Amino acid sequence: MLKENPKMSTQAEPSLNARHDMLIKEVPKLGEKAASKAIKEWGRPKSDITHLIFCSISGVDAPGADYKLVNLLGLNPSVKQFMLYQQGCYAGGTVLRLAKDLAENNADARVLVVCSEMTVVSFRGPCETQLDNMVGQALFADGASAAIVSASPLLVERSLFHVVSVKQTILPNSEAILNQIETTLGLEKEKLRASKHMLSEYGNMSSACVLFVLDEMRKRSVEERKATMGEGLTWGVLYGFGPGMTMETVLLHSVPIQYNSGK
Missing domain, CATH: 3.40.47.10 (Thiolase/Chalcone synthase)
Known part of the structure; x- marks a missing residue:
């Protein structure tokens, strides 16, 4: 990736377009991996998912990562989608708050929650005068997680x-x-x-x-x-x-x- 985009390794070279192109492609794909694991463990057919909440601080696109994830997972086209961009680190709680409201106010709702984050937008090459930048890059990481939320779980659904x-x-x-x-x-x-x-x-x-x-x-x-x-x-x-x-x-x-x- 760095060989194909050498400007990403320097402090001042313009590279936002290249970074953004990576994010809008890879963030939904990373989210799909987490969502597929959650759905498999859940054990019910994907067609039973009624709502999708997708959260990411990584890139902005239209149609968004939620739309792309629906296609990647093969979800029902009528699934109700919610895309949360640029919320930040607290948004893992935000998606649970929103999922709770949706599940409790829509009978038999099954809300798929997906958080997918990538750090390529903030990556910078090493600089001897910017220790804080190196610490930040060492602390933050890529990751995706998913859960399915319901207000009325059936016996076949194992609540956590x-x-x-x-x-x-x-x-x-x-x-x-x-x-x-x-x-x-x-x-x-x-x-x-x-x-x-x-x-x-x-x-x-x-x-x-x-x-x-x-x-x-x-x-x-x-x-x-x-x-x-x-x-x-x-x-x-x-x-x-x-x-x-x-x-x-x-x-x-x-x-x-x-x-x-x-x-």
Whole structure:
């Protein structure tokens, strides 16, 4: 990619068009991979999906990434689409808030939520005088995550978390967010272990992060044979932070895990 676009490796050369062309092509494709995994685990036919919420801070196009994803997945052309551009890192909470409203106000709705983020738009080559730029590039990463939200799950649908309530607010800016939350709330170290693990392993994937964290929690819960998907706990709070500084808050009720006897 860099050989084909050498201007991307320099600080001042114009390269926005090349970057944008990559994003509008690759962001829906990355989202399709995450959505396909979610649909496969869900186990119901794609034709049962009634709504699609696609979120990305990476590039802007018309028709948008939501339209392209409908075609990539082969969804029903009548699926109701919502495209959220340029929301930032808190948008993983935003899409759950919107999905909750749609699911609760549309009978039998099945809302496919997809967050797909790529960092090519902000990539710059190394510069000895811009250490902050290098740190930022090391922190942020590409990633896509997906979930299916319903207000009336059937027996064949395995619930993971119940979205109890949601809220958005604007706060004063704060550095080292995870450490600040841990200190201010007096949390024990293990409370944020899933969040810190995902940041360490994958970096900041903007809106896709919170669903990655929830997936990590449920995997650990099963591996450690906890009582619930929330690492054995019944209640939890999901926070998403982004530009503004804007914070999304989602109150979650964790679903009990049913284990087969003798295993």
